[in-house]
Amino acid sequence: EAGVAQSPRYKIIEKRQSVAFWCNPISGHATLYWYQQILGQGPKLLIQFQNNGVVDDSQLPKDRFSAERLKGVDSTLKIQPAKLEDSAVYLCASSLVAGEETQYFGPGTRLLVL
């Protein structure tokens, strides 16, 4: 079984530029999560999708971050414009259902904002 795929693996941009990350969850997983992991910290949930609907985006800085999962499979996370403090690893995870199922993580996208 293929795992969660993410791209790109690394991205370096200047502040005020835009960036987008892509995630392909495990086939059949209804729930998809985006996490932000700042160096030295644990992952922090940004947004959770159940199929193509948003379940929780309370921690998403909506003035600059957006995410979508149009067909209930792949998802993109966008930052526009980026700030220095957005430098982090962005992890995507998926689970069969929400809450009661194990989350499987992708390798992450490491973002550096200069």
Place this chain on the structure above:
Amino acid sequence: GEDVEQSLFLSVREGDSSVINCTYTDSSSTYLYWYKQEPGAGLQLLTYIFSNMDMKQDQRLTVLLNKKDKHLSLRIADTQTGDSAIYFCAEEYSSASKIIFGSGTRLSIRP
């Protein structure tokens, strides 16, 4: 509030047992997890325990849960160099159906 706390570092000698401790806040958590993160990699689920259990053993891993004290521990027997990683404790925050992670414990192995 939501909070999961862990010590930041642990150093053990190869072949000894490692014990990583964690405290959490949500007494109604259903699941508690241990994840492992190696450099440059995503999080790998090591094991999890249901809140109605006190202990779970899986090969070299033993998880102990003290619900009264909201304390979770992970014991790795016969620690090997391949166990070097950051270990994250996480609880399912049941009121919001989301997982809250600790800051991670960096385990280093000395010869």
